Amino acid sequence: MSVMPTRRAVRFAPDSLREIPTQTVDCDLLIVGGGNAGCFVAVEARRLAPSLRVVIMEKANIMRSGACSAGMDAINTYIPEGKTPEDLVRWSRAQVGGGPLREDLALSNAELLNESVDDLQRWGLPILRDEDGKIRYRGQWDISIHGEQLKPIMAERAVASGAVVYNRVAGTGLLMSGRRCAGAAGLGVRDGKFYVFRAKAVVISTGGAGTLYKSYTADSTDSGSQIWMCPYCVGSGYAMGLRRGAELTSLEQRWVATRTKDFCGPVDTISVGYKAPIVNCRGERVMSRYAHLGGDAAPRFIRANAPMEEWLAGRGPCYCDTRHMDEKTVRAMMEDYLNERPSFVLFLASRGQDVTREPIEIYGSDPYIVGGHTGGGYWVDMARMTTLEGVFAAGETAGGNPNKFVGGCCAEGKLAARGALAYMRGREFAPPDAxxxxxxxxxxxxxxxxxxxxxxxxxxxxxxxxxxxxxxxxxxxxxxxxxxxxxxxxxxxxxxxxxxxxxxxxxxxxxxxxxxxxxxxxxxxxxxxxxxxxxxxxxxxxxxxxxxxxxxxxxxxxxxxxxxxxxxTGVVETFTRPYERIVPGDRYTA
Amino acid sequence: MPPVVDVHKCSGCAPREESRCEEVCPGDLMAVDIAAGKAYCRNPRDCWDCMSCVKACPNGALATRMPYQLGYFKARLRPVMGKGVITWKCVDIYGKERTYKYRNRIIPDT
Structure with missing residues (x-):
């Protein structure tokens, strides 16, 4: 059986460490976090090395865990005909204001991007197409999907690959053998057991860190977790490495997004996907103030911050103006929401809001550390190995390479699997220090x-x-x-x-x-x-x-x-690394 | 806000070891009260409203509700899971109903 059975929580009242059972599991490759990236690590590792013992330690249940648990309405990057991986890197660079970003990592991700998204389609993900059968782009790079089942589709493939899944075990720390990583420890959140996974290599793919900052809706009863990032991704993957002295990069480049106000839902869905312009309380087009930076196509942080600047200047609230939409378009937009954030449709219904009469209000989110979106995460080499020997990172945990989103996290899962396989070749098992x-x-x-x-x-x-x-x-x-x-x-x-x-x-x-x-x-x-x-x-x-x-x-x-x-000593030191440009062209435009 | 449990419909998924909602919740929030045999949410403030539990419930016993601090009484949104198809029924606070039905997975021909 490749999914270990879970049970409801047991009575757990230990009086000493000795009473708490330790379960030791041996494997070759341990994946901490079976989300978007983690599932791809498993599939790729088992594809390339069918006898490899791959274990996934998953805090929730792999079928509906992490940031993709509610579903997804778009794949934000898929390279269209006539464009190249270099073009995608140029776009990514411009989106983060000309960098710095790790162009080496971004390029290698981009080269694997389309085949990774094609995998998802082959596995059953509906990608929307126009009448001629061509993939429907909603912006320059992003394509529409009906991704309600995205997470189970990925998870089923990870299970079918032969990886062994330990659901309801939360990763707590890395285990070392001298300077080399020898596995990781986990807490059984149902059985209370202490899990020791001994492995030759570990990939950390736990998602990012939401819930470091207060959400403005958190003061309302029963609304403590109305945030954009999955509130169960709390940064444990970063913490595991930083406690062992791993180098982290670009954490100050926090992800802040413009979201629907009062109930956090995506905004690109409407502003990009349905050409609903951002307007302030006077009906002025907000992005026209930023024409010199690209207007509606200005870098993502400019677009995220613009509505907040309107508020500060006394011109809030701001809206995505949906009042021009016809019934068919509204229906398509609602389906997009149902695919990614279904409860936002419930929110609109609970306001009794007809979006063709009343535009959708928007506001800034609380900040997140998410290396799949902005740059914060582990400093990694091209194999996706962190500065800790034997520890790899993929997806939100791998830093310096923003704008990965779903497709890029799939691609990076593959790259981390390949990196870990190359690292393990010829290496013996190192027992963790008792x-x-x-x-x-x-x-x-x-x-x-x-x-x-x-x-x-x-x-x-x-x-x-x-x-x-x-x-x-x-x-x-x-x-x-x-x-x-x-x-x-x-x-x-x-x-x-x-x-x-x-x-x-x-x-x-x-x-x-x-x-x-x-x-x-x-x-x-x-x-x-x-x-x-x-x-x-x-x-x-x-x-x-x-x-x-x-x-x-x-x-x-x-x-x-x-x-x-x-x-x-526990002292955090900061330092700098140079920005190395690889892809030619103007930094600030794409 | 966490799902509201209709105790008349909820069976606690007996005799399964875990109820479906308990099995699937990404926040480890759903549990079954052993004495009552009914599901409950252990910490309402921690719910993300992802609706995974609502989709997984075989008895239609769970419904996500909007916190009143954010939205008014009472709107409903109910997913019905089919094979490769999902149907959503939404009723707003004025009683206006809308249905959305579309393909959520390509099922290969067997």
């Missing part, structure tokens, strides 16, 4: 072992962090602006939170998972703040806005910001 395993176990279970003592609930610490990040590290309530003093304040309080990890308490395996997730969030947030501090300029307003350094400063900051947390 003391290291016990230290990780003690760290993971401390909140449940201390449950009888007065302490802090994981949700309390999470909400403290979210409020701190929102107000001091450039969240939506501050229109994304921050400065050195606020960042220092944030850092001081992040340190206080870290010093209070020992007071976290958990009553059951689910809450224990939440406690570990919250520690991951805090550790990732510290790195994000350090990155924001290090970039003393404003390169991507909205994504990264320094009110004390409001201009771009190419002389000092036309480069990557990197960070590394010293595993011995």
């Amino acid at each position: 003391e290291d395993i016990e230290r990780e176990k003690a760290r993971v279970y401390a909140p449940v072992l201390g449950r009888a003592q007065e302490g802090v609930r994981p949700v309390e610490m999470k909400e403290r962090l979210q409020r701190l990040m929102d107000e001091y590290a450039g969240g939506v309530s501050q229109f994304y602006r921050t400065n050195e003093e606020r960042l220092d304040y944030a850092l001081r309080h992040v340190k206080m939170l870290q010093s209070q990890f020992r007071h976290l308490r958990a009553e059951d395996p689910h809450e224990l998972m939440q406690a570990n997730e919250t520690m991951d969030r805090v550790d990732v947030a510290e790195a994000v703040v350090q990155h924001l501090k290090a970039r003393k300029e404003t390169r991507w307003p909205g994504w990264q806005t320094r009110s004390d350094y409001p201009e771009r400063n190419d002389a000092e900051f036309d480069c990557f910001i990197e960070s590394r947390r010293n595993p011995e």
Whole structure:
């Protein structure tokens, strides 16, 4: 059986570490996170090496886990006839304001992109076509799909490939054998067991980090998770590596998107897909203010920040003007929403809103660290290996290579699988250090072992962090602006939170998972703040806005910001790496 | 907002070890109250409204509701899963009903 059976949560009240069973699983390749990228890692690894023992450690259930669980309405990049991978890199570069970005990674992703999307179609994903049978483009690069089943389609292939899936096991940490990675540990969120996966190589594909910042709808009862990013992707994949001293890149290039107001739904669906222009309260076309930067085709951060600038200038609210749409177009738009964010259709119905009479209001999202969209993630080499030997990254976790989206994450899954296979060739199994395993176990279970003592609930610490990040590290309530003093304040309080990890308490395996997730969030947030501090300029307003350094400063900051947390001292240091251009052409246009 | 459980329709998926909603929820939020034999959401604030549980429920016992702080009483959206086809029925707060039906998967000929 390649999907290990799961059960409902058991009674779990251990009084000592010894009482908690450890289950050891041996494999060749361990994939942490069976999402978009992780499923492609599994399929590609088993295709190239049919006898390879591949294990997927999945926090939820692989059939409906992570950012694709609700479905998807578009593949944002598919290279059309007459265009080349270089053209796609030029577009990606212009979308992030001329870089810096890892053009080497972007190019290799682009070269594998179309065949990866073709895989999805062959596996059963409906891609919409026009009357002549040609793929229907909704913008320059993005194609429409009926992706309600996208996640189960990918997951079924991963299972069919022969990978063994451990559902409901949340990755907590990497296990080392000296300087080399020898596997990873996980918490069984139903059975409470401590899982030790011993592997020759590990691919981290856990998705990005939502929920570091407070969402503006979070104060409403029962609306704590109305965010764009999947709220169950909390940055654990970044945290696992940073605690071991892995180098992270570009975390300051946060993803902030314009979303539908009050209930987070996609906006490109309407503004790009259905030519619904962004207008302010006076009916003025907002993007015409940015004509010198490309207007409606301006870089993504400009488009994301523009409605917020209108609010600041007293010209909000802003809308996507849908009032020109006919019934057929509205129906197609609603189907798009049902494919990606079905509850947004319920939201419109609960407002009694006819979008042909009343336009759809838009607003900025809370910020996310998502390397499939912007640049934040691990610094990787061309094989997608991080700076930790034997640890690979794919999808949202791999940094420096923005605008991957679904198709690019598929392609990167393949590349990481190939990189890991090449690395494993001729390498023997390295047993993880036994003391290291016990230290990780003690760290993971401390909140449940201390449950009888007065302490802090994981949700309390999470909400403290979210409020701190929102107000001091450039969240939506501050229109994304921050400065050195606020960042220092944030850092001081992040340190206080870290010093209070020992007071976290958990009553059951689910809450224990939440406690570990919250520690991951805090550790990732510290790195994000350090990155924001290090970039003393404003390169991507909205994504990264320094009110004390409001201009771009190419002389000092036309480069990557990197960070590394010293595993011995816990001190986060930041440094730079140069931006290397490979693809010719103007940086700022495409 | 989490799904509302219709306790008359919910069977807790007995005698399965896990109910379908418990099995599928990406946030590990759905569980079954053993004594009552009914599903419930363990932490309403953590629900993403992805509707995976609603789609998975074999008894049509789950319905996603909009938090009142965001939207008014009472709209409904119900998915019906077919083979390669999904049908959505949406009713707005004025009682206006709309149905959307389309292909969600290409099933190869066998």
